[in-house]
Amino acid sequence: MALHVVPSAPAPEQTKLKSRTATKPAEMLQCPRCAGREFIETVIGAMIQARKLKGGTRQIICVGCMLKGDRVVVA
Numbered sequence: 001m002a003l004h005v006v007p008s009a010p011a012p013e014q015t016k017l018k019s020r021t022a023t024k025p026a027e028m029l030q031c032p033r034c035a036g037r038e039f040i041e042t043v044i045g046a047m048i049q050a051r052k053l054k055g056g057t058r059q060i061i062c063v064g065c066m067l068k069g070d071r072v073v074v075a
């Protein structure tokens with residue numbers, strides 16, 4: 001049986017996926033722990049006056065980390 005040299009297969013095309021941070025504007029919030037960009041705003045200690053929240057401390061928390069049980073305050 002004769003052996004033949006098989007030409008090497010062309011290299012698989014490089015994946016064209018960019019990293020998630022490649023196109024992020026500098027002002028866009030991003031979670032430092034999971035790199036997620038979905039957030040929840042929480043209000044601690046607010047009062048209700050005329051059906052509106054008054055005062056309180058507002059914090060932005062990462063949704064992805066929240067689902068894992070971590071409370072990551074982003075802003």
Ligand SMILES: [Zn+2]
Nearest residue numbers: 031034062065
């Ligand atoms: Zn996160």
